[in-house]
Amino acid sequence: MAYKISVADIEEFEDLIKSKxxxxxxxxxxxxxxxxxxxxxxxxxxxxxxxxxxxxxxxTVERENFLETLELNLKVHELxxxxxxxxxxxKAIKNLSK
Numbered sequence: 001m002a003y004k005i006s007v008a009d010i011e012e013f014e015d016l017i018k019s020k021x022x023x024x025x026x027x028x029x030x031x032x033x034x035x036x037x038x039x040x041x042x043x044x045x046x047x048x049x050x051x052x053x054x055x056x057x058x059x060t061v062e063r064e065n066f067l068e069t070l071e072l073n074l075k076v077h078e079l080x081x082x083x084x085x086x087x088x089x090x091k092a093i094k095n096l097s098k
Contacts, residue, residue: 002044002058003027009052025076026085032066033092067096 005024007013016024024046031045046059061069070093077085 002031002047004047004049006049006051008050010050013048013050020076020079022076022080022082025073026082028061028069029073029077029085029089032061032070033088036066036092036095038063067093070096 003024005013005016007016028045031043035043040063042060042062044058044060048057048059049055050057070089074086074089074093077083077089
């Protein structure tokens with residue numbers, strides 16, 4: 001099951017991403033780490049309910065984009081000084097880079 005968040009509008013969600021929201025990054029990383037050996041083409045990582053539209057957006061990560069997504073989210077964890085998270089991400093990056 002993907003992590004669920006609720007926002008007033010798309011702009012609010014974009015602001016969360018731009019501000020490098022740690023919890024969102026942690027949830028994305030958790031899903032990727034739990035699926036490193038999956039054969040699935042993509043994994044469901046985030047469910048965003050947009051109140052203003054009364055719609056839910058499902059965000060997925062393609063398996064081929066795991067490495068890039070991990071690298072981008074490593075910067076978020078470094079910014080928030082989440083060194084335990086950084087360590088897990090670095091191990092996964094090393095594993096995927098083989």
